[in-house]
Amino acid sequence: MIVTDHLTKTYWTHLKRKVVLSDVSVNLDTRASYGLLGQNGAGKSTFLKLIAGTEAPTSGRIYRSVRISWPLGFAGGFHPMMTGRENIRFLARVYDADIAEVTEFVEDFSELGRDLDMPVKTYSSGMTSRLAFAVSMAIEFDFYLVDEITAVGDSRFQLKCARAFAERRARAGLIMASHSTGTIKEYCSAGMVLQKGRLMVFEDINDAIEVHRQAMEA
Incomplete structure (x- = not known):
């Protein structure tokens, strides 16, 4: 289970306090696949980072x-001065995975070749995305977070990514944030x-989509 206990997250922007989450208490089944919907700026990415533990709440707790x-393909955890290989080894240690x-x-998956031994700061955005997705697939998780599915590489590499992700999610839970209700319905129940x-939780994705639609039209 993932349990949020009176979870609150606020920011100060231009001398104004922005409330992203206000006293949210929910129990999430880690065997389920959730589609996360919300208007632009609602705080979907922030919520995923809170669940991942890469961002701290203002108050309240999360039990996992x-x-x-971490959010799938998120490259924010890479140290730009370290090489790709050094970042891989560091993340493997953090998640207690077999480094080798x-x-x-x-x-094999990233197809970055000798560039893995170059500092990440020298990578193009495409190379960084390849590395981030490959590391996300290399470490087995019980529950995956996805913040908008984005295309990585050419069509052949995109197909490889889709197959790898399908294999992982077949035996894991999921939260996927997306603006596309079609994508949400494809991956989430x-x-x-x-x-x-x-934060409102629905057992049926169609109910969530309808509530989101009404909010968008209001």
């Missing part, structure tokens, strides 16, 4: 009984709507 990924196995997988600091 399973190993949760993770490195071998990323070497349950849903969540983030609106004005409130």
